[in-house]
Amino acid sequence: xxxxxxKDDIYWVGSVDFNxxxxxxxxxxxxxxxxxxxxxxxxxxxxxxTVDDKHCDELIRRISEIMDPTEIDYIVCNHLEKDHAxxxxxxxxxxxxxxxxxxxxxxxxxxxxxxxENWPIQTVKDLEQLNIxxxxxxxxxxxxxxxxxxxxxxxxxxxxxxxNDIFGQNVATSRRFVDEYERPFLLxxxxxxxxxxxxxYSPLVLKLIERIKTLGLEFDVIAPDHGLILRTPDxxxxxxxxxxxxxxxxxxxxxxxxxxxxxGATEKMxxxxxxxxxxxxxxxxxxxxxxxHCSSIMNALADSGALVLGSSTRNNMPLVxxxxxxxxxxxxxxxxxxxxxxxxxxxxxxxxxxxxxxxxNMGVEIAAExxxxxxxxxxxxxxxxxxxxxKVGEALKAKIAAL
Ligand code: FEO
Numbered sequence: 586x587x588x589x590x591x592k593d594d595i596y597w598v599g600s601v602d603f604n605x606x607x608x609x610x611x612x613x614x615x616x617x618x619x620x621x622x623x624x625x626x627x628x629x630x631x632x633x634x635t636v637d638d639k640h641c642d643e644l645i646r647r648i649s650e651i652m653d654p655t656e657i658d659y660i661v662c663n664h665l666e667k668d669h670a671x672x673x674x675x676x677x678x679x680x681x682x683x684x685x686x687x688x689x690x691x692x693x694x695x696x697x698x699x700x701x702e703n704w705p706i707q708t709v710k711d712l713e714q715l716n717i718x719x720x721x722x723x724x725x726x727x728x729x730x731x732x733x734x735x736x737x738x739x740x741x742x743x744x745x746x747x748x749n750d751i752f753g754q755n756v757a758t759s760r761r762f763v764d765e766y767e768r769p770f771l772l773x774x775x776x777x778x779x780x781x782x783x784x785x786y787s788p789l790v791l792k793l794i795e796r797i798k799t800l801g802l803e804f805d806v807i808a809p810d811h812g813l814i815l816r817t818p819d820x821x822x823x824x825x826x827x828x829x830x831x832x833x834x835x836x837x838x839x840x841x842x843x844x845x846x847x848x849g850a851t852e853k854m855x856x857x858x859x860x861x862x863x864x865x866x867x868x869x870x871x872x873x874x875x876x877x878h879c880s881s882i883m884n885a886l887a888d889s890g891a892l893v894l895g896s897s898t899r900n901n902m903p904l905v906x907x908x909x910x911x912x913x914x915x916x917x918x919x920x921x922x923x924x925x926x927x928x929x930x931x932x933x934x935x936x937x938x939x940x941x942x943x944x945x946n947m948g949v950e951i952a953a954e955x956x957x958x959x960x961x962x963x964x965x966x967x968x969x970x971x972x973x974x975x976k977v978g979e980a981l982k983a984k985i986a987a988l
Pocket of ligand 1: 664666668731732811
């Protein structure tokens with residue numbers, strides 16, 4: 586693949602990771618991902634971010650098609666996570682830049698990760714400007730979107746936002762632009778990424794969208810560090826609106842029933858809970874947590890308003906897929922959910938109660954007491970599961986009606 590021109594003298598020079606399936610332990614990435622880096626030719630030539638260290642050669646090859654990498658004057662590090670800073674050491678050695686720009690926390694992270702002796706690091710503050718010739722760059726700090734060091738770079742004259750991880754998607758393809766894809770595909774890619782990475786910082790996303798409006802920033806191009814690049818007004822609006830919607834987390838009329846079942850009894854309970862949800866008009870998904878990665882359950886939650894967790898009990902605990910699922914969900918801090926729990930047991934049966942405690946700790950509105958089955962489930966226990974499904978469904982409908 587050749588470098589790709591975004592605007593005159595502004596190029597994508599990143600790399601495509603077609604075979605990436607574990608997006609650095611945040612989520613699965615069944616479509617791979619890209620590490621986008623950008624090169625701007627001006628009186629000062631600037632490289633924005635680098636790529637994962639396994640892809641350095643690809644980055645250098647693309648830059649070399651535009652200029653000799655030693656002609657790079659400045660390197661801007663919007664974020665020091667390894668997928669963007671993986672080649673930083675190599676690039677500094679190769680380019681010998683006059684300056685390396687990053688946020689104050691970025692400097693700390695840079696010095697902790699690399700031998701930065703004699704590196705010409707210059708920290709920039711929020712809204713600080715840098716002239717590189719015909720262009721001015723404004724740096725905006727975006728702390729905790731999604732790391733403390735994160736910032737974005739705005740090329741004022743070109744109206745290009747280099748947005749780092751914000752607005753990314755895990756899509757590996759030689760196509761480089763959002764307008765080469767259909768909206769349903771894009772929306773799914775946005776949600777997959779948002780719900781497994783950005784979700785805990787949703788209040789900051791809403792503030793950032795507000796801030797963009799207050800500052801009157803206009804975008805011809807939004808160039809994220811993962812996936813496809815936005816270059817039409819419709820796509821820019823679509824992404825910003827999708828982010829707004831993801832950040833608001835308004836409950837949707839769908840329930841996710843996630844479970845792990847030792848011998849099939851807990852699975853039967855899940856199906857009965859589904860019957861209860863259906864009977865009050867709430868669609869549902871049943872997802873086996875052992876057979877699916879926890880990130881796919883987060884993807885399902887993006888279109889839901891209820892989370893019902895089920896597990897058999899073993900050694901006084903829920904089964905391990907459910908423990909790991911709870912840890913994943915808890916860290917992502919989803920909001921505005923109703924829920925409940927259930928599970929079968931042969932001995933002590935602590936799991937459903939423990940799952941309800943976890944849901945409570947996550948701020949989920951508990952719609953029903955946990956349902957437990959002793960082996961079974963027998964007819965009475967199935968009826969209790971149907972009732973639980975109804976209660977969750979009614980609570981979800983009430984929550985949506987109250988919006
Ligand atoms: Fe794409 Fe936070 O690194």
